Amino acid sequence: MNKYFQDEKIRAQIFQFLTLFMILGIFGYLFHNTQTNLEKQNIATGFGFLKFEAGFDIGESMIEYWSDDTYKKAIFVGVLNTLKVAIIGNFLAVFFGVLIGLSHLSQNWLLRKISKFYIETIRNIPLLLQLFFWYAVFTENLPGVKEAMELLPNIFLNNRGLYFPIPVDTKSFSFIFIALVISIIGFFFLEKVRVKKEILEGKSFSFFEKLNYLIFLLPVLTWFILGSPSEINYPSLSGFNFSGGYRFSPEFSALVLGLVIYTSAFNAEITRAGISSIDKGQWEAASALGISKSDSLKIIILPQALRVMLPPLTSQILNLTKNSSLAVAIGYPDFVSITNTTMNQTGQAIECVFIIMVIYLSLSILTSFVMNQFAKRFQIVER
Amino acid sequence: MSENIIEMNKINKWYDDFHVLKDVDLNVKKGEKIVICGPSGSGKSTMIRCINRLEEFQQGSLMVDGININNNIKNIEAVRKDVGMVFQHFNLFPHLTILENLTLAPTRVKRVPKEEAELMAMEYLDLVRIGDQAHKFPGQLSGGQKQRVAIARSLCMRPKVLLFDEPTSALDPEMVKEVLDVMVKLAKEGITMLCVTHEMGFAREVADRVLFMDEGRIVEENNPNDFFDNPKNERTKNFLSQIIH
Helix, strand or coil: CCHHCCCCCHHHHHHHHHHHHHHHHHHHHHHHHHHHHHHHHHCCCCCCCHEEECCCCCCCCCCCCCCEHHHHHHHHHHHHHHHHHHHHHHHHHHHHHHHHHHHHCHHHHHHHCCCCCCHHHCCCCCCCHHHHHHHHHHHHHHCCCCCCEECCCEEEEEEEEEEEEECHHHHHHHHHHHHHHHHHHHHHHHHHHHHHHHHHCCCCCHHHHHHHHHHHHHHHHHHHCCCCCCCCECEEECCCEEEEEEEEEEEHHHHHHHHHHHHHHHHHHHHHHHHHCCCCHHHHHHHHHCCCCHHHHHHHHHHHHHHHHHHHHHHHHHHHHHHHCCCCCCHHHHHHHHHHHHHHHHCCCCHHHHHHHHHHHHHHHHHHHHHHHHHCCCCCCCC | CCEEEEEEEEEEECCCCEEEEEEEEEEECCEEHHHHCCCCCCCHHHHHHCCCCCCCCCCEEEEEECCCCCHHHHHHHHHHHHEEEECCCCCCCCCCHHHHHHHHHHHHHCCEEEEEEEEHHHHHHHCCCCCCCCCCCCHHHHHHHHHHHHHHHHHHCCCCCEEECCCCCCCCHHHHHHHHHHHHHHHHHCCCCEEEECHHHHEEEEEEEEEEEEECEEEEEEEEHHHHHCCHHHHHHHHHHHHHC
């Protein structure tokens, strides 16, 4: 017996078994406890309530929704709202983060100091406070409807939101957008095939490289097939409000602005760290070859820095997505706030928390997966 | 125009309080091969890095192929097209293939069409006997191979002057020869070379002049045979006795 216990492998297995046993025990106890308590209070378990009528309105929705729709649909509207914030927010946060990170490394003294000030201020103020601030700015400090500011031609800002023009035929344009996505994916695929062939056969197929760009005719072709829709819906003042165009509500704008400003500061630090991690010799070799500073950054430094930047950047993308649940504080109907309402109305606390967990988990895993695929492209081949 | 391709005139450089280069004068004729040696910290790397403006200097003047090296960006661009450099640590671009490492600068800076740049790159890769590795990545090559790629990369810009900054110091001993062989071959083709190195065999074989630098000054210069067999300066003698075992 003693002999078995001294065997490294057997010992490890015994300890693992004990750990597993303890974990199962704890969960089993909790589950049983909950079950009996719920029964005592006559609360039904299960997800049946999702089919019931929600009975509440939602401030903004990307799909048609009425208060007599089901809870399921209400939560789906919330998920779409969360996705809208997460996608737009992350794109902007990464873009501005990289820009501010680069300014922090710039030769320009003023630019450097401004970005340092930005980073140090913004990342040291709690996000919730910043969201309250931007919400107050949007609802209290912006001009009313009649005095709306015209930021750019046909883009208006007032205390009811941000208005901008969109194409009338949104359906056709969603097809064109899909065609564009397909052609981008297709282009990378064709390029991969070409490069592989080049390596295998040891000669250059630059002819195909030019040919591969032809795939971008696909969205153009779709546009023609759909009857080349080109009518634009402009926002305009009619009566007491704006009509036409597309509106970002003050809640949405404040949330996105707050999240972007906050997360950009972290993304900027990640960018700075990534670029600083690249050996000085890389810049020198590029300069010695006569390659300009901006080309060096684009072709030599950033692709290598991205390898270092992607894991922490992924964390920030996940952070922004999850921080969007602070929407509840400023009244933007993201899916946490809608699921909360559902929970209050139905009393199905465990199920609702479970739904929130599952949805965030799937969003996070999906993001990690996409970012990992992206990271593979920047792996450096050794040996 | 004089036949000097490099004219350095009383160059002085400071790093904060530290005086790195003190009144350095150096004229290099077209096609001349110069070997620079000296103890570490003597300013030899700094001096050759001034030639393609990887380092700035505070006083003095420097002309390279008739171009005045000053703060003028156009001049710096022009000079870098004409001056190639090979580094101690190779500094290849690890995320690009060998071929891409070579074609990047010609296509970006000189706007050479890609096909033409690739043909030229393959020619130089064959010259350094590494043509079969064109589609590998730098991480897959040995140190000696990497340095030969780095030499080929600088040749792709068809430079008039080649600077070598301790090209063999970071190599394993058995790889030094393959790199030196390539450098000797280049020297015989008549390109102007400035080489910071302590490889005496190389210096004796190709150098027209050997310079010895110490504490920011050129202390002694002579033809290689006299320099090594019969050094005049006390510090040179000291230094040589230390590197000859």
